């Protein structure tokens with residue numbers, strides 16, 4: 189976890205006094221929600237997840253820092269440690285009665301739509317929202333936020349427009365609200381490339397996991413790797429087929445290793461026929477790259493559910509050897525793959 193902590197430090201260094209929300213939604217981008225969160229808790233200010241279920245999982249496992257649910261959906265399983273997002277007036281009333289029933293003073297963050305058009309209250313509804321809020325005595329607004337629809341590097345004009353709209357919202361709400369509020373909008377890319385967007389808190393996923401989503405290099409470190417084993421090695425004669433479907437024919441004598449990692453573990457849609465959909469899939473989830481003794485090895489034929497067969501003619505691979513697997517997207521990794529956290 190040292191590299192994750194270092195990445196958090198790098199982001200904190202550029203973002204000054206802004207609070208750091210560690211976005212651990214989607215099972216911590218595939219790395220495993222609870223263990224990951226436990227390890228970084230001392231280094232961050234808040235957690236961000238996408239639903240109440242994930243939030244409760246964190247709280248039930250001893251997480252004590254505030255947990256934000258970033259999507260505007262919540263039900264009566266919310267509890268005091270959870271900060272829901274609200275973007276509809278009717279949800280304000282509903283949250284108020286949940287908190288009244290449960291007997292605690294709830295807080296929430298208001299999400300504003302500044303152009304992404306996924307979630308968020310429209311700007312012209314803010315006045316009414318604030319009026320209704322005044323009649324809700326069991327909840328308080330703690331912050332206001334929005335989310336970028338693109339990166340500063342790719343769509344500078346659009347991103348600046350979202351920023352300007354949010355600055356307008358910030359003034360509008362601050363004028364009519366005496367308590368201090370937490371305003372936030374920056375994800376990793378915005379935080380790194382667009383300093384004006386950092387405001388009171390940055391919401392960081394990609395950069396923490398070591399993924400480069402910004403155009404500026406702040407020295408992010410890779411944070412994980414995947415290991416499998418060589419299960420067996422065999423000699424294959426020139427002209428023989430390897431694997432399912434007779435899709436690979438050896439054009440020379442070769443040594444082939446069976447590796448304990450397959451399609452079900454996240455190797456990709458290798459058994460589908462060639463198609464545009466498959467190409468799109470692999471653009472999103474590139475096939476992992478395999479290394480034995482530090483040298484790249486090439487998969488041969490179709491990956492099966494649990495195994496890959498790879499060409500190891502160029503190295504002296506033995507059963508039991510470690511295979512290091514480099515993936516560009518951890519989200520596609522099967523949950524049952526054991527995750528080990530190196531402190």
Ligand SMILES: *Cc1c(COP(=O)(O)O)cnc(C)c1O
Pocket residue numbers: 211213258335374375376377391392393394395401
């Ligand atoms: C996922 C998400 C983030 C984190 O984005 P990264 O690009 O991974 O840093 C921030 N805010 C919201 C609302 C998100 O859904």
